[in-house]
Amino acid sequence: MPGIAEVRSFNRVVTREIGALADRFLGRDRSLGASRLLFEIGPAGSEIRRLRARLGLDSGYASRLLRGLEAEGLIRSFASTSDARVRLVTLTPAGRKELAVLNRLSDEAAASLLNRLTGSQRTSLISAMHTVERLLLASAVRLHLENPRSRAAQSCIARYFEELAARFEAGFDPTLSIPVAAEELTPPRGCFILATLHGEPVGCGALRCHAACGEIKRMWVAPSARGLGIGRRILQRLEELARRRRIPLLRLETNKALSEAQALYRSSGYREVSPFNDEPYAHHWFQKRLRTRGR
Amino acid sequence: MPGIAEVRSFNRVVTREIGALADRFLGRDRSLGASRLLFEIGPAGSEIRRLRARLGLDSGYASRLLRGLEAEGLIRSFASTSDARVRLVTLTPAGRKELAVLNRLSDEAAASLLNRLTGSQRTSLISAMHTVERLLLASAVRLHLENPRSRAAQSCIARYFEELAARFEAGFDPTLSIPVAAEELTPPRGCFILATLHGEPVGCGALRCHAACGEIKRMWVAPSARGLGIGRRILQRLEELARRRRIPLLRLETNKALSEAQALYRSSGYREVSPFNDEPYAHHWFQKRLRTRGR
DNA sequence: CAAAGTCTCTGACTATGGTCAGAGAATGCC
């Protein structure tokens, strides 16, 4: 495959140069792990289990690092009021100050890198970095079948509904929309695809199967993860699942406010058709005929 | 400064994603340090001091890692014939085999990253990676004043002459060219600038000062480091040094085969003039008037 | 030829990052 050598060369160079930058904030008398933790806690505080998940830390190791920061007087920890097993940590004023210092050092390291370049080199570096970053994230996104009742699925659906409420002219009240029961999105009656980035849900999409057609529902991508082609990947996966079930036709409806969704559907081969249901929040109805040959 | 946030965000994402890729070749029962060393030794073998310099290792640490690899039967080490203090290491057949395995694993990791992208995403990722890599390297290049007699300077000059010999129609014999003594490139009579990338010399340039003008000599950039703007930086540094000495005019001559050098001179404000010396290898003579105001 | 410097190796030491098993408290599920 072309590109492998380029990727490897990139890896070598970047680990070396970025490593050199990262060294800068050693020199505070704190380990890299503790500094990363301080960054991850952030000004707003966080649950410990969330920190562990995001940094991929062993529970014992995380606990020790946190106790170290607590001994330094940088953080405070206390039990969550809603679930006393979960502990929360927040920065103390001293912790906020230290985080500000780390941020300043990081800024300076980045600036010193940029300073060694000419203006046009700087511009192209920044834009290329942005591209690499987005595409690396895109390649780290995983799709998997999920039970629509799971916590992750429910949180996606909730955020999806929130967004609909904010974007639809008339707001959005799920009870007025055509209902979709969880069982209808669970095999064998349908399926629910969850997209995750480092374990965090960043998008979803569902398929409800009828005798003669399938319906695409719950297509949503988190705002932070847009532009990575996740929506298209979810849609393709759902279509593949529909093909395996020998469903010949896919249908979906959408609101006029969701212009990027319409663009996705159109560019994925969906054609607008006359309304096939009386969904009160829909303005556009689409369908796509599937080739059910092959597996 | 604009771009700092982008650089920092890039660093976060890249260390995470590339780190995940690098984990793949743990799983051989060998430390990352030892694997890196194996890569760095390469099929052709290497001097130990060179390995240390390139990987930035402490001599004790390097020695221990090498003994580990030797105990595994992957490398062999022996004293250099030209300087018995220096030790050389080469891969044994088993070492070559192991390096091939590591290369395959790295290739697979890179391929799996690319495989998760669409064709057009892949193309833009590779081109953006290439840009980032080149520009990070460019920003890692350092210029410093060097004694032209030093080993590093001499090796640059030797490689420069080799290249001239290869590229000039008539070949190149330094003894036929106008001689330049090392003292003429040493303060106070002149200066020699060396460009290094991670400690390795990758380019040079020199200034020879006369009463009324300065001469630019020995402008060279290693083939592996071209396209990073190093030549331009060296030239600018030499001009700055000339300005400080209140030299009003810079001159240089060059061969017609060195087209990229001519492009650099022209775009840096040098104008072609009639021959001011009888350098047998020159086809073009340039000069640039300096503004000697300022410090 | 002596002194200074280079290169490698050894031994002693340290911090960091990380794993594992288990305990205790709280919670959710039947």
Add this chain to the structure above:
DNA sequence: GGCATTCTCTGACCATAGTCAGAGACTTTG
């Protein structure tokens, strides 16, 4: 209410990465 699960913490442990001082062999320089 009982049981499995979740979450955190503790103690014991380990490998890796790295530092430092010094010794020995060799080379360059004056």
